[in-house]
Amino acid sequence: MEQPRMEWTKIFKREAAEYLRDRWSLYLNGRIIWNRPNPGYKQYIRKTYGSFHCSLCRRTWSSNIVPILFHFRLNKKNKKHWGTVKVRRYRQKCKICREALMWPSISxxxxxxxxxxxxxxxxxxxxxxxxxxxxxxxxxxxVKSPHETELCEGCFDGIYFSRNI
Ligand SMILES: [Zn+2]
Ligand SMILES: [Zn+2]
Incomplete structure (x- = not known):
């Protein structure tokens, strides 16, 4: 089950309004690629805890290694400044079905x-x-089971958390 977009944008807007002087918007995006930001975009990555629910067999599992990738830029046109953030939440496959990638649910x-x-x-x-x-x-x-590289979209994209980020 996919998490409502609203929750991400609402929390981001609140945080941005407090600390950023320009107007910033956040968009969920499944296509941005690790280490390949579009021109002008900066990259940031964190991991978090997420739970998953397989829509095929109903199995549930969770992971402490769910990469969240951000590409962002401050746009400038004449005197107008505004910011754009794209966020990608990496998916995982169910180890029974091994087919569809499922979105993480994050608290x-x-x-x-x-x-x-x-x-x-x-x-x-x-x-x-x-x-x-x-x-x-x-x-x-x-989390009961170890992280399985072949079931993880982040690992497939070449993301490897060598240190605590
Ligand atoms: Zn399944
Ligand atoms: Zn992984």
Missing amino acids: TVNIEILMENLVKNIRKKCYHEVLDENLGEYVREH
């Missing part, structure tokens, strides 16, 4: 943590603000 708390860290990154990269390195850590849950 409100973890979306808030993602958005706080994202806005900090935008302030650094687009507004050259000097900020401390204290990033919010996502809320993890106990």
Whole structure:
């Protein structure tokens, strides 16, 4: 079951209104590619905890390694400035069906943590603000099975979390 887009945009708007001086918009996007941002776009990646529900066999599972990729840019035209963020949530396959990729469901708390860290990154990269390195850590849950590369869209895209990001 896909999460409502509204939740992401609403939380982002709130965070952006507090810390960013220009008008910024966030769009869910399944097509942006790791390490291949469009010209002018900056890249940021975090991982989070997500739960999954297979629409074919109804199995549910969860993962502490759900990559969330952001490509963003500050647009400037004459004196007008506005920002665009594209966000991709990487999917996973059910290990029984091994067919369709399922979207992660991410808690409100973890979306808030993602958005706080994202806005900090935008302030650094687009507004050259000097900020401390204290990033919010996502809320993890106990996960029974190990991360399976062949079932993970993020791993397929070449994303590898070698350190705690
Ligand atoms: Zn399944
Ligand atoms: Zn993976």
